[in-house]
Amino acid sequence: MEKGVATVATVADGLPPSFRTGNCRPEGRITPIFVLETTVRYMVSASVVVPARDEGARLEATLDSLSAQRFDGDLDLEVIVVASGTETIAAAREHAVVDRVLCDESGSRSDEFGDGPEKTALGPARARNRGAKQASGDVLCFTDADTVVPPTWVRDHCRHYRNATVVGVGGPLEPLEPGLRHRVCFRLLSDWWYRLSWPLGFVQQPGPNCSVRRTAFERVGGFDESLPFLEDTDLSLRLRREGEGIYDRECAVRTSVRRQEREGYGRLFLTYARGYLAYLLPGRSPPATYF
Template sequence: MDAAVVVPAYNERAAVSRALDALAGQDAEVVVVVGGDDGTETVAREHAATGRVVRDEAEDGPAAARNQGARATDATVVCFTDADTVVPPGWVARHLSHYHDRRVVGVGGPLRPLDGDRTDEALFKLLSDYWYRVSWPVGFVQASGNNCSYRREDFLAAGGFDESLPFMEDTDCSLRMKARGRLVYDPHAWVRTSVRRQREEGYGGLFLRYAIGYVRYALGREPGSRYFRDW
């Protein structure tokens, strides 16, 4: 079974090398979807781990970039992570191991803070692991966009990430994919991701933003924030 890793990277020159370093040696084609004008494209093209660079001319957010990357490969399974995220050794293999079950159409895992402190570690454990362990079994699956994978054929047939959503597009995608088969939460398939949004917004602000977004989404309304458009 073959895999590709799609990495959306908008003005991420300072971070993308570290992300690509972690993807070197993973058994997958690495597709970097590049936007912005800070030299990220040059860094991505010159990195040994990069298999393909796709220029995102529309620059319409991470959902569109991820979809573009998924269309650019023909791998059976597409894994998604971000340019400010570092995956551990064996991350792709961990995701792939679940797809031997033909019923499985998607896999998600927890987030850990990258260069965070003890407070970050504790809050990430609560909000990006324990919460998932509780919500997934009752059907509220939330595969984070920087740590998820899908069978490409099913992902594209379902329409991929909804490009009209300003955020929560990853939750929306995983909930729609649930209708096509089984989604697995693997607590050992973790990644480390930047805490810069938490630093800028604060955990309280982010929690409130998402809580409101979840309620609006459950009521069939747009989540109500343009904040994450500036990816």
């Protein structure tokens, strides 16, 4: 991935002050200069965490896209699926690209109604945190089980972490299914909205297309499992305290439009708007019915 060229010069003792760049003939005698050029590769380890709840049919396409990732050999990649549902667990275990399957049969749904102090809301935050805890990568990439990523997705995310100040990366979403209405609405709501909001400080790394530096993720405590909704926005805003977030408009993924078709873009937009307001107001958080 990142390559640096290190030049090592060994100069014999007694090189006189009259030596000038490009002139290896100082007065009196020739002093040899031996130059060794070597390429230094900076290895990056990345882990992809995929939460999958009853997604057996769709998960295979997601994993196929991860198995098609292209990089230069200086990237160590692992894939972790946090799966619930018999069909989903089987699909994850059977796919060659998956390094580890974490079974989550208890699910967040039952935890939502629990009586214990660690009650968890309905949402993917719990599964993402569980996968991240088991991951070994320096960079944690997150996508969803109904999402297809391009062949350079991991590489495109990881290249931003050459800059030590970068702690998170997000990119746009595109519709997996065809249709002009979907393309236009996704461009407005899942691309241009991010382009406008990020410079204003309202950073949002979308869950199906985001990555974080592991050390920063651990410092902020990962995803907030009490949030059933906007857990990716919440993480992005907390990460701002740790460093820089990058919105890579060229690093798009394609994700399912089934929720948009089920609820409609207008209703979904109002749901998100109300959710943002509830999140931003002190002491408020979106209810579980928003997810």
